[in-house]
Amino acid sequence: MAHNKKWTQHDIPSQTGKRALITGANSGIGLHTAMELAGKGAQVILACRDEAKALQAMALIRQQHPKASLHFLQLDLGSLASVHAMAEMFLEQYDRLDLLINNAGVMWLPQTKTEDGFEAHMGINHLGHFALTGLLLPALLKQPGSRIITVSSIAHRAGDLNFDDLFFEHRPYGRQKAYGQSKLANLVFARELERRLNAAGSQTLSVAVHPGVSNTNLAMPRHESSSAFLVASLASILSPLIGQSPLKGALPTLYAATATDIRGGDYLGPNGFYEAYGYPAPASSTRRSRNPEIARKLWDISEQLTAVVYPFEKDQAVA
Ligand SMILES: NC(=O)c1ccc[n+]([C@@H]2O[C@H](COP(=O)([O-])OP(=O)(O)OC[C@H]3O[C@@H](n4cnc5c(N)ncnc54)[C@H](OP(=O)(O)O)[C@@H]3O)[C@@H](O)[C@H]2O)c1
Numbered sequence: 513m514a515h516n517k518k519w520t521q522h523d524i525p526s527q528t529g530k531r532a533l534i535t536g537a538n539s540g541i542g543l544h545t546a547m548e549l550a551g552k553g554a555q556v557i558l559a560c561r562d563e564a565k566a567l568q569a570m571a572l573i574r575q576q577h578p579k580a581s582l583h584f585l586q587l588d589l590g591s592l593a594s595v596h597a598m599a600e601m602f603l604e605q606y607d608r609l610d611l612l613i614n615n616a617g618v619m620w621l622p623q624t625k626t627e628d629g630f631e632a633h634m635g636i637n638h639l640g641h642f643a644l645t646g647l648l649l650p651a652l653l654k655q656p657g658s659r660i661i662t663v664s665s666i667a668h669r670a671g672d673l674n675f676d677d678l679f680f681e682h683r684p685y686g687r688q689k690a691y692g693q694s695k696l697a698n699l700v701f702a703r704e705l706e707r708r709l710n711a712a713g714s715q716t717l718s719v720a721v722h723p724g725v726s727n728t729n730l731a732m733p734r735h736e737s738s739s740a741f742l743v744a745s746l747a748s749i750l751s752p753l754i755g756q757s758p759l760k761g762a763l764p765t766l767y768a769a770t771a772t773d774i775r776g777g778d779y780l781g782p783n784g785f786y787e788a789y790g791y792p793a794p795a796s797s798t799r800r801s802r803n804p805e806i807a808r809k810l811w812d813i814s815e816q817l818t819a820v821v822y823p824f825e826k827d828q829a830v831a
Pocket residue numbers: 535536537538539540541542559560561562565587588589590615616617618619636663664665666667722723724725726727728729730731755761
């Protein structure tokens with residue numbers, strides 16, 4: 513990618529005729545991604561767990577872009593039944609998809625399980641998106657040049673995928689560990705998906721991004737009592753001081769979704785100190801995130817756990 517200039521939302525080319533589905537589009541980075549894409553003429557589907565919040569977000573977008581083409585689909589990534597229901601509804605209503613933006617996420621929750629019994633970070637941040645992407649793939653494959661953008665984090669660097677105990681059932685739970693593991697899974701998934709798409713001769717691209725540190729609702733204390741509340745409270749106080757705006761945080765996603773010099777497998781983040789803030793540029797990642805054995809294991813276990821099997825031949829999966 514060309515990153516010798518300060519790319520901003522003003523550089524987004526017209527998105528007229530494109531359809532984008534964004535998970536978690538009612539808040540933070542997802543909301544600003546939706547705002548900018550809709551402002552450039554894309555039809556935007558806000559896939560959110562809370563309809564009232566989605567409607568509020570749509571009203572906010574329409575204040576700035578009265579002609580915005582916006583739609584809502586209910587999606588709880590912590591429920592495979594909900595993921596299936598949303599994907600079915602999408603495929604009934606629409607024929608094709610240009611942009612799937614796997615953005616929704618949770619951070620630093622106390623130990624919690626999803627409806628399907630998955631550890632919540634792994635279940636919502638990775639497995640929900642793995643299932644959603646697999647189910648929507650037919651609509652993406654129909655559209656040459658379509659893109660799947662998955663939002664990871666600097667926190668992937670501290671992440672480790674423990675395949676013997678992905679859900680912290682036999683080791684002490686740690687909020688940062690659980691978040692880091694899920695964000696490493698996001699990055700590994702995005703790259704492995706690109707490898708498989710490429711091997712299958714598909715023109716759909718898979719790209720990963722991270723927003724640096726951005727002042728959103730992510731660190732808002734949502735869980736009372738316990739040390740998690742203190743950590744989250746501190747983070748929510750510090751976040752406006754050290755974090756960049758949610759719009760700035762959305763720039764790597766917007767670049768990945770709309771720039772012409774994107775290649776499948778790219779990983780983008782802000783170009784400033786520690787990649788915490790700045791303008792979109794290639795991002796650094798850990799050796800673990802590029803390990804093909806880890807990628808294969810994650811893929812296999814994700815297919816087993818979600819029962820969503822991608823339409824790739826088995827031999828295309830061999831590195
Ligand atoms: N902000 C940062 O500094 C930062 C840094 C690195 C990575 N990220 C990543 O950026 C992405 C966006 O986060 P953000 O900072 O914009 O946080 P945010 O403002 O809290 O937005 C998160 C979005 O995810 C949605 N969500 C949470 N659980 C969900 C579920 N079970 N099903 C469907 N949607 C769900 C939230 O819905 P509700 O509003 O209903 O809760 C919200 O719309 C996340 O993947 C996060 O890991 C953020």
